[in-house]
Amino acid sequence: MQLDEATQQAHEGYLNHVLACSSCYPPTKRYCLCGSELHDRYLAQYLMSLDLHARRTYLARLEAVNPARCEALKVLLLEINEREKST
Template structure:
């Protein structure tokens, strides 16, 4: 699967951090503060490559489990959308 440039950069930042950080352990979904933020940023960029229904389904599943993280990803999705709209103008 080919990712757009922003998604690829977010993915590389997340992976590079997770591989080096002793506090981050992706298989058990344990992350340091920075690692969690990088993971959320990558997921938000990835979600923007999906259709609206898939984004809503992901957020609907996440919200009961982790409402704080869900809000964080929603905020990132809005930022990405606004940046994309500004780039179109």
């Protein structure tokens, strides 16, 4: 799958961190504070590359499981949207 440049950069930052961090273990969704932030930024960037229906479906499923994380992800999505509007 081909990722856009912003998503690719977020992905690389996330991977570079989790491969070097002894506290992060992605298979069990265990992250240090920095790893969690990088993961959320990558996920938000990736979701912005999907269509609106796919984003809403993902967020609805996440909200049922983890409402706080869903809200944090929504904030990141709004930040990305505002940044894209201004450029």
